[in-house]
Amino acid sequence: xxxxxxxxxxxxxxxxxxxxxxxxxxxxxxxxxxxxxxxxxxxxxxxxxxxxxxxxxxxxxxxxxxxxxxxxxxxxxxxxxxxxxxxxxxxxxxxxxxxxxxxxxxxxxxxxxxxxxxxxxxxxxxxxxxxxxxxxxxxxxxxxxxxxxxxxxxxxxxxxxxxxxxxxxxxxxxxxxx
Numbered sequence: 001x002x003x004x005x006x007x008x009x010x011x012x013x014x015x016x017x018x019x020x021x022x023x024x025x026x027x028x029x030x031x032x033x034x035x036x037x038x039x040x041x042x043x044x045x046x047x048x049x050x051x052x053x054x055x056x057x058x059x060x061x062x063x064x065x066x067x068x069x070x071x072x073x074x075x076x077x078x079x080x081x082x083x084x085x086x087x088x089x090x091x092x093x094x095x096x097x098x099x100x101x102x103x104x105x106x107x108x109x110x111x112x113x114x115x116x117x118x119x120x121x122x123x124x125x126x127x128x129x130x131x132x133x134x135x136x137x138x139x140x141x142x143x144x145x146x147x148x149x150x151x152x153x154x155x156x157x158x159x160x161x162x163x164x165x166x167x168x169x170x171x172x173x174x175x176x177x178x
Contacts, residue, residue: 002060002074002075004053004056004057004060004075005056005057005060005075006060007060007063007064007073007074007075007081008072008073008074008075009074009075009076010074010075010076010077012074013072013074013076013082013084014136016072016074016084017032017082017084017136017139017140018136020072020084020086020130021130021133021135021136021139022136030084030085030086030087030129030130030131031084031085031088031090031093031127031128031129031130032082032083032084032085032127032128032130032139032140032143033082033083033085033093033096033097033125033126033127033143034076034080034081034082034083034125034126034127034140034143034144034146034147035063035080035081035082035083035097035100035101035123035124035125035147036079036080036081036123036124036125036147036151037055037056037059037079037080037121037122037123038121038122038123038124038151038155038156039155040052040055040078040079043055043118043121047116047118051111051118052079055109055118055121056075056079058107058109059081059104059121059123060073060075060081062100062103062104062107063081063083063100066096066099066100066103067083067096070086070087071083071084071085071086072084081123082140082143083096083097083100090129090160093127093129094127094158094160097125097127097158098158100123100125101122101123101125101156101157101158104121104122104123105120105121105122105123105156107121109121122155122156123156124147124150124151124155124156124157124158124159125146125147125150125157125158125159126143126144126145126146126147126148126149126150126158126159126160126161127143127146127158127159127160127161128142128143128146128160128161129160129161132161132162142161143161145161146159146160146161147159
């Protein structure tokens with residue numbers, strides 16, 4: 001368990017994704033969603049690490065309260081989260097990611113002590129269906145590429161990896177924040 005957020009940590013995530021991928025190999029309806037807090041370094045630089053830590057905790061809470069009990073959420077890095085989705089179609093997986101993205105964007109991040117408003121916090125997300133990957137590592141890599149496309153595409157969006165994009169590992173944007 002991650003001590004800051006009380007969600008699973010990277011080590012538990014690695015074990016779980018390997019277990020799920022290997023036990024359900026070839027099943028179409030398993031997916032990985034990766035999320036990264038946008039401009040998190042700026043938040044830490046401007047408001048300090050205690051505020052950054054609190055924002056990470058709130059985002060972890062949003063993940064936990066927005067998912068079914070059979071889903072697996074982990075903090076995999078400083079401001080990075082992973083969500084393993086089982087038993088959901090590609091469209092449902094996208095809807096889950098989009099719902100979480102929207103909830104985070106709409107959450108007021110303010111100090112309960114001083115009332116300081118820390119501004120809008122957003123996340124970028126990448127999705128890959130397990131059926132599009134050859135291994136747990138490949139699944140993570142493809143979801144990470146989709147996440148990267150969300151970042152370079154303007155942040156605060158959900159992008160999915162597409163097997164139809166070919167061997168170049170391209171991702172297709174499914175949602176663009178206007």
